[in-house]
Amino acid sequence: MHYRMGSSSSSHSQKSWGSSSSSDHWSASPPPIPNAPHLHPVSLPMPITNAPHLHTVSLPHPNAHSHQSSIPHQHSSTTHSSMMVLHPLLSRGPNMMFNITLDLAFVQLRPGCPPTRLWEFAVQPQVSRMTITISGLPAWTIEVVNPHGVTVNDVLLKIRETLNRSVSSHEMQMQPPHAASAAIDSFRARSRADQREHAQGVKRLDFLSPKIFFFGLTRARDGSDSWNIHFSQNV
Secondary structure, eight states, X not given: OBOOOOSOSTTSOOOOOSOOOOOOSSOOOOOOOTTOOOOOOOOOOOOOTTOOOOOOOOOOOTTSOOOSOOOOOOOOHHHHHHHOEEOGGGXXXXXXXXXXXXXXXXXXXXXXXXXXXGGSBSEESOOSEEEEEETTOTTSOEEEEOTTOOBHHHHHHHHHHHHTSBOOHHHHHHSXXXXXXXXXXXXXXXXXXXXXXXXXXXXXXXXXXXXXXXXXXXXXXXXXXXXXXXXXXXX
């Protein structure tokens, strides 16, 4: 079925799509047990005579800033990546019909899947930035940013926006000759009946033809926090 996607996320609540349970990790000490047995005091041993003198070392105050050089804490991208769970709508496979040459109003979800799921977070735990790379087209990285948490809708909008940009003459010269020639053929076929599209020239999506359907994301194999995007000729 068809649905029209709003241009603003203000009317939709960004909610978590994964199941979660709240737990207090900072619990208070338990109260004393009533009727507890009386414990007799135990005398401590006498200090050892003629023991060597040990110099005391002052510990820094918890709020004091250390001026000594220390090894910086580094977040492991591999560990962080393994904790991330991608939204089912964005996982690899025919989870939606998203033709990147068409407006997002023509996106179709599976029967029974409400459009409100597009406003759920793209990954869990939520992130404020996602970097998506295109195989064979590394220069055209897709950067999705939302300080309140990247949603599925944010990802689709940015894919559509990035791939529908016109290719400059310099970018065209940087492409392999066979890829540029195929893109020109795709552009001519796509814009033959649309003068407005023809006036915009070759677009980045023309380099993907005939694979024009979004087919999901997968984690980058280099251990980074980036994602690889996949396309299919049909759904």
